Amino acid sequence: MFSFKRFLAVVKARNLEFFRDRSSLGWNLIFPVLLLAGFSIIFSGDGKSVYKVGLLPHTEQSALQETRFIDFVEYQQIAQAKLKLEQHAIDLVVDIDNQQYWVNENAPNSYLVERILLGVSSDYQRNVTQGKAIRYVDWVLPGILGMNMMFSCLFGVGYVIVRYRKNHVLKRLKATPLSALEFVSAQLLSRLFIVMFMSVVVYVGCNFFFDFYMLGSYFDLFLIGVMGAFSLIALGLLVACRSKSEELIGGLLNLTSWPMMLLSGVWFSLEGAPGVVKTIADFLPLTHLVAGARLIITEGATLADLSYHIGALAVMTLIFLGLGAYFFSWNTDR
Numbered sequence: 001m002f003s004f005k006r007f008l009a010v011v012k013a014r015n016l017e018f019f020r021d022r023s024s025l026g027w028n029l030i031f032p033v034l035l036l037a038g039f040s041i042i043f044s045g046d047g048k049s050v051y052k053v054g055l056l057p058h059t060e061q062s063a064l065q066e067t068r069f070i071d072f073v074e075y076q077q078i079a080q081a082k083l084k085l086e087q088h089a090i091d092l093v094v095d096i097d098n099q100q101y102w103v104n105e106n107a108p109n110s111y112l113v114e115r116i117l118l119g120v121s122s123d124y125q126r127n128v129t130q131g132k133a134i135r136y137v138d139w140v141l142p143g144i145l146g147m148n149m150m151f152s153c154l155f156g157v158g159y160v161i162v163r164y165r166k167n168h169v170l171k172r173l174k175a176t177p178l179s180a181l182e183f184v185s186a187q188l189l190s191r192l193f194i195v196m197f198m199s200v201v202v203y204v205g206c207n208f209f210f211d212f213y214m215l216g217s218y219f220d221l222f223l224i225g226v227m228g229a230f231s232l233i234a235l236g237l238l239v240a241c242r243s244k245s246e247e248l249i250g251g252l253l254n255l256t257s258w259p260m261m262l263l264s265g266v267w268f269s270l271e272g273a274p275g276v277v278k279t280i281a282d283f284l285p286l287t288h289l290v291a292g293a294r295l296i297i298t299e300g301a302t303l304a305d306l307s308y309h310i311g312a313l314a315v316m317t318l319i320f321l322g323l324g325a326y327f328f329s330w331n332t333d334r
């Protein structure tokens with residue numbers, strides 16, 4: 001027979017268990033606030049821009065720059081700006097100092113922005129380029145693969161380490177000659193193989209159906225993937241280096257992964273984003289993985305062109321791995 005007394009006792013016990021778990025309680029209170037704050041910063045502004053115009057280096061100012069609802073992105077090289085225009089990533093390229101502009105005749109938005117420019121000034125020389133738009137699936141591909149790698153690296157390592165610690169597997173390993181650095185490095189190499197193997201299988205399999213756009217080298221793409229996976233796995237090891245609670249590690253891993261999902265250019269370009277957003281994004285390993293892979297795929301960049309992203313990933317990996325090994329705890333007595 002159903003007993004309300006026993007039923008209420010279990011409900012009370014479960015509620016007390018939840019509210020006494022400070023890590024879970026704190027995460028459920030703080031996470032929505034952080035998410036709302038992140039979106040408010042990313043999408044802040046007087047209004048959403050409708051068009052995007054590329055500007056070459058200039059000393060003079062143009063009346064076009066005072067036009068509302070247009071994002072202006074500066075490019076140092078004309079070749080890079082024209083490639084973005086051909087791919088429909090921007091709507092117009094303007095050289096203010098030399099009074100000329102480039103329009104993509106295959107892009108409707110490019111035609112409309114040209115009308116706006118000519119309404120402001122008719123002194124510009126017109127140049128024409130053509131190009132087929134990159135499909136969104138091609139543009140977002142590096143972000144999706146990078147996001148999948150991020151979750152596999154962080155959660156695949158973090159939860160395993162905590163489970164080993166709770167089940168006293170690490171305590172038994174401590175009695176062996178195995179050092180913390182050896183254990184951490186072995187976990188890194190094992191997860192790296194799994195992540196890269198699965199990423200290659202997913203990419204090759206999907207390529208048969210979607211015929212992905214590719215301008216660069218597959219070898220370079222694989223190498224930037226390896227560098228990014230190394231950094232993300234090392235970050236997962238750092239997050240889990242001392243935790244003994246599966247509830248806590250879940251919150252910490254979500255706290256680590258969500259900013260990267262929002263600020264690393266996975267779903268939308270960071271060009272034209274507020275400076276503070278770009279600064280924060282530069283400290284996130286997923287940003288450099290996605291940006292590097294996207295440059296290889298959509299612009300044909302080489303490893304030399306990606307020296308900044310590769311250097312950032314290498315530095316982050318060394319920092320994460322060093323701190324993870326230094327603070328690593330074998331026991332659950334903390």
